[in-house]
Amino acid sequence: MPDLDRRKFLKLAASLGAALAVGCTPIRESSSGWRERRDLYPQGVASGDPDENSVLLWTRRPYADGRKQATLLVEVAEDPAFTRVVATTNTRILGGSDWTSRVLVAGLKPASEYWYRFVDADGNGSRIGRTLTAPGRDDPRPARFAFVSCQDICEGTMNAWRRMIFEDERAAPEDRLGFVLHLGDFIYEVVQYPDQVKDGHRYNRIVTFPVKFPTGGKAVAKNRFRVPQSLDDYRELYHAYLQDPDLQDARARFPFVAMWDNHEFSWQGWQSIQEFGEGLVWAQTLKVAANQAWFEFQPARVPPQANLEAFEAPHVVDAPVKDFDDNGLGQEPNNLAAIDSLIGYRSLRWGRHIDLILTDQHSFRGPDPSNRDELKPLFEGVSFPFYPEALAMQIDSGRDFADGHPPAKLVFGAKSIANYRAKEPAQSMLGAKQKAWFLERLRTADATWKIWGNSLGTPDWRVDPQNMPAKMGKWTDGYAVLPNGDWGSIYHERGEIFDAVRDAGVTGFAIVSGDRHSFWAGYAAKALPPAKFEPVGLTFVGGSISSLGMQEASEQGSKDDPFRPLFMADRDGAPPEPTMNLLLNHGVRSALEYAHSGDLAKARAASNPDVAPHLDFVDMGGHGYATVRVDAEKMTTDFVCIPPPILRSDREDGGPLRYRVRFETPLWRAGEKPRMQQTVLEGDVGLSA
Numbered sequence: 001m002p003d004l005d006r007r008k009f010l011k012l013a014a015s016l017g018a019a020l021a022v023g024c025t026p027i028r029e030s031s032s033g034w035r036e037r038r039d040l041y042p043q044g045v046a047s048g049d050p051d052e053n054s055v056l057l058w059t060r061r062p063y064a065d066g067r068k069q070a071t072l073l074v075e076v077a078e079d080p081a082f083t084r085v086v087a088t089t090n091t092r093i094l095g096g097s098d099w100t101s102r103v104l105v106a107g108l109k110p111a112s113e114y115w116y117r118f119v120d121a122d123g124n125g126s127r128i129g130r131t132l133t134a135p136g137r138d139d140p141r142p143a144r145f146a147f148v149s150c151q152d153i154c155e156g157t158m159n160a161w162r163r164m165i166f167e168d169e170r171a172a173p174e175d176r177l178g179f180v181l182h183l184g185d186f187i188y189e190v191v192q193y194p195d196q197v198k199d200g201h202r203y204n205r206i207v208t209f210p211v212k213f214p215t216g217g218k219a220v221a222k223n224r225f226r227v228p229q230s231l232d233d234y235r236e237l238y239h240a241y242l243q244d245p246d247l248q249d250a251r252a253r254f255p256f257v258a259m260w261d262n263h264e265f266s267w268q269g270w271q272s273i274q275e276f277g278e279g280l281v282w283a284q285t286l287k288v289a290a291n292q293a294w295f296e297f298q299p300a301r302v303p304p305q306a307n308l309e310a311f312e313a314p315h316v317v318d319a320p321v322k323d324f325d326d327n328g329l330g331q332e333p334n335n336l337a338a339i340d341s342l343i344g345y346r347s348l349r350w351g352r353h354i355d356l357i358l359t360d361q362h363s364f365r366g367p368d369p370s371n372r373d374e375l376k377p378l379f380e381g382v383s384f385p386f387y388p389e390a391l392a393m394q395i396d397s398g399r400d401f402a403d404g405h406p407p408a409k410l411v412f413g414a415k416s417i418a419n420y421r422a423k424e425p426a427q428s429m430l431g432a433k434q435k436a437w438f439l440e441r442l443r444t445a446d447a448t449w450k451i452w453g454n455s456l457g458t459p460d461w462r463v464d465p466q467n468m469p470a471k472m473g474k475w476t477d478g479y480a481v482l483p484n485g486d487w488g489s490i491y492h493e494r495g496e497i498f499d500a501v502r503d504a505g506v507t508g509f510a511i512v513s514g515d516r517h518s519f520w521a522g523y524a525a526k527a528l529p530p531a532k533f534e535p536v537g538l539t540f541v542g543g544s545i546s547s548l549g550m551q552e553a554s555e556q557g558s559k560d561d562p563f564r565p566l567f568m569a570d571r572d573g574a575p576p577e578p579t580m581n582l583l584l585n586h587g588v589r590s591a592l593e594y595a596h597s598g599d600l601a602k603a604r605a606a607s608n609p610d611v612a613p614h615l616d617f618v619d620m621g622g623h624g625y626a627t628v629r630v631d632a633e634k635m636t637t638d639f640v641c642i643p644p645p646i647l648r649s650d651r652e653d654g655g656p657l658r659y660r661v662r663f664e665t666p667l668w669r670a671g672e673k674p675r676m677q678q679t680v681l682e683g684d685v686g687l688s689a
C-alpha cells in the first residue's frame with residue numbers, strides 16, 4: 001500500500017469490525033467443531049501480503065439457497081491441529097462479493113508460521129491453510145522467496161507448483177520460502193472454445209476447456225478466442241483456475257504477494273482500453289470488472305479499497321479516450337475512475353534484507369507509438385524478423401531522443417519517413433504518479449536488497465544482423481531488436497529509472513520479472529556497446545509456470561524460413577535446438593555456427609562480446625519458477641526448470657527437472673559493478689549459458 005502505514009491500516013480495518021481478527025490471550029484449543037468439507041469451499045484458501053504482525057486470509061464459500069449473506073468463523077492457530085488457537089473472528093460473506101472473504105489477522109508474532117481455517121454456521125470447514133508473517137525489519141537472518149508468472153490452465157499443467165511444494169516441505173525450516181511473489185498472468189482472459197481449436201492443439205499443447213463464461217464470452221481477434229464480457233465472466237476464470245489442485249495447494253501453503261500483468265484484464269490492454277488488432281475498444285466497465293474480480297480473489301492490501309467485505313465499484317461507462325497528457329494518461333473521466341478503482345503498486349518489507357517494490361505495468365501505460373499507421377511504409381516488403389535498434393529507440397523516446405535531438409527522419413534500410421515522433425513525449429510504462437512514488441521508494445529503501453517486482457522483463461532483446469552472411473539479406477542498420485512489448489522497448493523511461501538508481505548510490509538493486517515465458521539472467525543497464533555499458537543492478541526473468549513460450553512456437557515453424565537457423569537448429573531427425581538462445585546471448589555468428597556444426601564450444605568462440613554484455617543466461621524454452629535467497633553479503637537466484645508441462649505429472653515431486661542453475665552475486669558498493677557467477681547445480685542447460 002503506497003505510503004499507508006500499518007497502524008493506519010489497522011485502524012481502518014478495525015473500523016470495519018468483522019474483517020479484523022486480533023491475536024488473543026489466553027491461547028486455547030479450538031472449540032469450533034470444524035469438519036472439513038472441501039466441496040463447500042471449491043477454491044480452497046489463501047493468504048496474502050504478510051507484514052511482521054499481520055496477514056490477509058481468504059476463502060470462498062458459495063451458497064445457492066437464495067440467501068444474500070452468511071457468516072464464517074475464522075480460526076488462526078500456532079499448530080496444524082488447532083490446539084493453540086491465537087485468533088478467531090466472525091466474518092460476513094456476501095453473495096454480492098461472489099461469496100469471497102478477506103480477513104485481516106493482526107497481533108501476530110514476526111517470522112512465525114501459522115495455520116488457519118474457516119468454518120460456516122453448520123460446522124462445515126474449509127481446508128487448512130498455512131501462512132507466515134514477515135521477519136521484523138531488523139531481523140538479520142537470510143530471507144527467501146520464489147517468483148513466478150504465467151499459468152495458463154487451458155494449455156498447460158501446474159507441475160511447477162507441485163515441485164515447489166515438494167521441495168519446500170522437505171527443506172530445513174530456515175531454507176523454506178517466506179512468500180511467493182506472483183508477477184501476473186495468474187489467469188488468462190483469452191480462452192479458446194472447442195469451435196476455435198483445430199486438432200485439439202495449439203502448437204505442441206493440448207487445449208482443454210475448463211473455463212465456461214456465464215455470458216458465453218465475446219469472440220475476438222477474428223474468432224481466435226473468447227474473452228470475458230462481464231464481472232461474472234472474470235470471476236469464472238478465478239473459479240476455474242483455483243480448482244486446479246496444484247495451484248490450490250500452493251495457495252494453501254504459502255502467503256502470496258500478487259501483482260497483475262496484462263491477462264488479468266486484457267491481452268493487449270492498457271489503461272481501460274482493449275485492442276484485438278481492429279482498433280481501440282473502450283472498456284472502462286470491463287477494467288472495473290477485472291479489478292473487482294482481482295480484489296475478490298487475491299488477498300492483497302490495495303487501496304483505495306478499504307472495505308474488505310466488498311469491492312466498491314465506481315459507476316463508469318464505456319467512452320472514447322481521446323486526450324492523453326504528456327505521460328500518456330488518458331484524461332477521459334471514466335478511464336481515470338476505472339484505473340483508480342484499484343491501485344496495485346505497493347511495497348513490502350521482509351526483514352533487514354528485502355525491500356520489495358511492486359509496480360503496475362498496464363494501468364497507466366501510455367499509447368504505444370510503434371502501433372501507428374505512419375510507420376507502416378518503413379516495414380512494407382520487409383522480411384527480417386527484427387528491426388533496427390536505433391529506430392526502436394527513436395520511436396520510444398520521441399522528442400527526448402538523444403537529449404532532445406530527435407532525427408528529422410526515421411530510417412529502415414533504404415526507406416525513410418518523416419519522424420512523426422519528433423515533437424511527441426517519450427513513452428511511459430508507469431505514468432507520472434506511479435513513477436514518482438516508485439523512484440522515491442527506491443531512493444529511500446534501506447534494506448540490503450532493493451527488489452523491483454515487475455511483471456515485465458527489462459533486458460534488451462538485442463541481435464547483431466550486421467554479422468549475418470550476405471545471402472541472408474542485406475542489412476545496413478547496425479544492431480537490431482526482436483519485436484517485444486515490454487521494458488526492452490521502453491528505453492527512455494527505463495534509463496530514467498536506472499539513472500535514478502545510479503545517482504542515488506543505490507546498491508543491491510535487483511529486478512525480478514515474468515511475462516516472457518523464458519528464463520533470463522543478467523544486468524540492469526540502460527545502454528549497450530558501443531554506448532557506455534554501465535550496469536546498476538541485476539535483472540532476472542522467470543520462466544512461465546505453464547504458458548507456452550517462443551521456443552515451443554518456433555519449433556513448429558516452417559523449416560524453409562531462411563532465418564530459421566538463427567532461431568532453431570534442425571539436424572538429422574533430432575529434436576530442434578534453440579539457437580535463439582545463442583542469438584540473444586552471443587549473436588548471429590554463434591547461432592549460425594551451432595546450426596551448422598552442432599559444436600557448442602565453436603559456437604561460443606564465435607560470440608560477439610558487444611551484443612549482449614547485459615546477459616549471462618537465456619532459455620527461451622524454460623518453464624518453472626525461480627527462488628531468491630538474500631543475506632547481508634549475497635543474492636542467490638536459482639532457476640528451477642521443468643520440461644514443457646503438457647500433461648499433469650502424477651509424481652509427488654511434480655515430475656523431472658530439466659535443470660537447476662544458480663546465480664550468485666556479492667553485494668556491491670555504490671559505483672561498483674555487480675558481478676554474478678553462474679553454476680549449473682543439476683541437469684543440462686543446453687544452449688542457454
Ligand SMILES: [Fe+2]
Nearest residue numbers: 150185515547
Ligand atoms: Fe504470460
